[in-house]
Amino acid sequence: MSNPLKIFISSVGQDSLSPLRNQLFDELKGMAHHPVMYERNIGPWPRAQSVQRCLEAVSESDIFILLISNKGGSYYQEYGATVTHLEFLRANNENKTVIPFIERSVSDLYWRMNSQFEEKIQQYIEVNGQHPDSYSEIAEEIWKGHSSYPSNSHIDSYVFGFIHDLVTKGNYFEPLNLGIAPLEKIKEYLSDLFRQARTLLAIEPIIHQHIQNASLHQKHTEFSFKLLDFIKEGQITNCRLFLAHIQALMDGGDILYKKGTVFEKNIGYFEPCCGITMYKIFPDSQELILLEATGIAGDDNRSYSLADNTSFVVQTYLDSLENKLFYQPEKQLLYFTIKASKYILCLHYPVSDDFTEEIMERFQKDVFDAILNSESQLYRGFVTKLLGGLD
Incomplete structure (x- = not known):
């Protein structure tokens, strides 16, 4: 019996990303994978349970696809992060394969501010003796003081803190075009994963032997x-x-x-x-x-x-x-x-x-x-x- 790849599609629930999310879901399902998306096969759940259910769905998945545009999403004070950010943290902590896509105009702005993040974080460490739990306050301070803010105030500052967290955790991200779902790039990633899996399958007996020997x-x-x-x-x-x-x-x-x-x-x-x-x-x-x-x-x-x-x-x-x-x-x-x-x-x-x-x-x-x-x-x-x- 086949056991399809479970692929979690994560993003803020904003209108500009909904067509891409649905297109990705349908295309991945057509490829015989098992896409997982809140509005298609997880929700709706009561607010108190929805976050936990989403995180459980991330844990049950094999691959985590992340779409980031200009909105940070719903911020949960009790968690100190947005739901999308929490989903990423769960995937990262459990060593899932994370494939992030970020709208190019947003990522370009982030790279212009990247050095400021490093400076502000170092200042925070000198004062508090530790890294900040979240980059959201630093991101807000940097973004609202940046020369590009007046003409791009529709971009939530939280997004830049989120991106910095992605970068510091070693994630390479791809550019996102809001008009086209990034299916071809995802296929490239999946192809590379299958190639790696094929290599691992070839040496599976050796791996098991090493475990047994240990x-x-x-x-x-x-x-x-x-x-x-x-x-x-x-x-x-x-x-x-x-x-x-x-x-x-x-x-x-x-x-x-x-x-x-x-x-x-x-x-x-x-x-x-x-x-x-x-x-x-x-x-x-x-x-x-x-x-x-x-x-x-x-x-x-x-x-x-x-x-x-x-x-x-x-x-x-x-x-x-x-x-x-x-x-x-x-x-x-x-x-x-x-x-x-x-x-x-x-x-x-x-x-x-x-x-x-x-x-x-x-x-x-x-x-x-x-x-x-x-x-x-x-x-x-x-x-x-x-x-x-x-x-």
Whole structure:
């Protein structure tokens, strides 16, 4: 289902701008966009609610088109601004795309007074120690003292304060011809926005990956600092909590045959780690001694002789590889073992009921890769290096 672009059309409700507003509304609607305009699809509302409803409509829109001529509009004392100005401020604060158009004769007059604005604002700061909340009083003082005022007194001074606010907030504005709606210029802006959107869509996977990586980095940092809290003078101060913290981040996942190819097939899944045992070999010893067990892992096997080649932890200790994988069909458990210098960790992963010895034999590499290539490997890697540096 299509989701058309919402374009808010903002201006003072003066007669000279009404034809342009309506023309823009109809043309944008004809282009399959969703134009939003007070007199066409927002109002009328009671005065007390109309301002808030207009601001809500700005928030709901994607693009904000602003038309400025010679009138400032209805000034609301409680807000310290006109409705049109408030609409612009909402759009600017919410980082909407703002496309302003200003009647050329008005903008020309503003640029003749621009330097005076800077002088008056600086004077205000020197006296009050801060920027003015509004430029309306400064604009009135400048405009009524300007040489062009007598022949252009039909232009409200508020307009110039509004324009100065636009400029100071970094908005470039286009000239407005009251006889023709600025549709062609708006099309140019929309075309450029679509081009930018196309570029962003092309790198959307990269953006999402960066977001994911940032989240993962924070998670890994918190995990690392927590584990380090359990280390003092080269020793683990609380083995049970140390293992429990590791177990909490050992997730499960799907086991895929020929992952990433057209032949990819799901052959089962392994559940999150349900228990961990940790063994250590001490100097001049021929046994691996159980330090701690967590989760459902039992502590029945307090030690293993290095001569016991039936033991998963012994096989891991004597092997040159850091990681090994074993399966015990009686318990429907995978045992993923980690060797880190004098330490051996054995992680228990339950598997789905349809997982069999035949699957383990035929797809052992795929099962091993499913565990090894999961997010949890990032944490296991840190644990391996940490234990490898302990006494």
